[in-house]
Amino acid sequence: MPQTKILLKNIGTPNSEHIKGYLKNGGYKALKHALGELLPEEIVELVKRAGLRGRGGAGFPTGMKWQFCASDPKKIKYIICNADEGEPGTFKDRILLEQDPHSLIEGMAIAGYAIGCTQGIIYIRGEYIYAARLLEQAIEQARAKGYLGDNILGADFCFDIKVFLGAGAYICGEETALLDSLEGRAGRSRVKPPFPVNEGLWRRPTTVNNVETLCSIRHILLNGDEWFRRLGTSECPGTKIFSISGHVNKPGNYELPMGTVLRDLIYEYAGGIRDGNKFKAVLPGGASSPCLTAEHMGVAFDFYNLARAGSMLGSGALIVMDETTCMVGAGLSVARFFEHESCGRCTPCREGAGWIVNILNRIYNGEAKLAEIDLIVELADNMRASSFCPLGMAAPNAVVSFIKNFRDDFEEHIKYKRCPARKDLDV
């Protein structure tokens, strides 16, 4: 079966990153339709009926978020695109930003009109400097053609977009930390409530949406909510871009209906496991998600079904591991990431993340005691229960799931100074 390319349809077509190529492929028609024929509240209703859920990780219903923000009586509001894409294993927003930036611009302009904002901001991670420059050019092109600026397409609607470059901090992908970063602070999550839709950037109502979410908007406007609902599952309509990496033959971005099962993702689309090896595990939603194993091949990938399977869809980043993977080493890599990215504010996350790295290092080198395996699980329980923000709560997910499913890997490192999976490893 071919992919269901809707968001990725323009990718690879000539000049897809330029407004010329975009207009040839029907670009800015949805914005024309919105401004010419729809009231802002009709657009919010349409997005609600479509059942679109945020693609940044949390899966919150987009139309509802827009409604909350639109109905706040404060006058100045913002629409912010979260282009921080920092979850390890995720590279779907990069391709949209680099090859279809006008889809995002059009989606933001429609969102701005629906919510009642005059200003949009794209917060893009510092490492995506190439995409940031490209976005600046695309915005310039859109302004020149009157799709951004004052009285867009002759309507009583003014809207412009600014690009803001992050500087290397995973936590700034969390929407309230992102807002702090925009305010010239170290990115640290805020207490909710108040939610950003009421008190966001500079305490003004703010909608934060992921790149993929905003790129979906124009398709819903052009094709309607019923069309959108026919794609995907009843709980999670639409397509999803799955970023598949690790030990598969064909790593890449695959756009498929929500609810595509793991077996198809790996074997039909990503070309199966490399070197004819056996599948061992997958992190289905980036480094923050607990792993799935061979018994989960039939699990449908959407927000609800993955939660039921004990994991999460997150950003839709599948990190696939084959039978030669040392789960202690893989766990250590994930643990180091969280140790480095903890913002340092609260003790359970700051200290816990460091402890886990410490213990895993010693297990990896065969220097730990057996009981320390369970010490990691205990530390993890504390981190989940008492961390201040979702980063600390999710940080131990992968490591604990590795211990649960592949305890032998950990024990043999300690007991026999060897790795059952990686024979070449000198413990």
Add this chain to the structure above:
Amino acid sequence: MANIAPKLPDGLKKEFEQIVAQYEFKRGALLPLLHKVQEHSGYLEQDILVGIAGYLNIPQVDVFEIATFYTLFNTRPVGNNVILVCDSISCYLKDEEKVFAQIKRILQIGSGETTSDGKFTLFTTSCIGACDRAPAMMVNDKTFFKLTPEKITDILKEY
């Protein structure tokens, strides 16, 4: 805070004014200003951080915190080229360790260090969104994909 004379970078006065003018609340200009300074001088000198604090009228300690909080900001001098090698899980699974070892061998430096000729500074970095073409690294603004120890020699020669 430390006893440092505030200073603003020579030759950036106009750019500073242009950046700050874009922000309704001056503090919002902080990250863009730091990016601008780093683009200009490679790293953020202490006296300039103090100067920026005064310029935006915010506490010095805040500016110091931000300069050290964000990993892309350098608070110490770096070489002419900065190498960021991704060491997150997808690159780890594709033998990033061998690539990193090769870079260290060729340049004779470890993470966070600069070569004696001042040409390269080496860091590891969190996921850079190139996992389908792992292992990956950035040299300055450019990303290199599907690295192998052999490819490293050729890439480093380009600089």
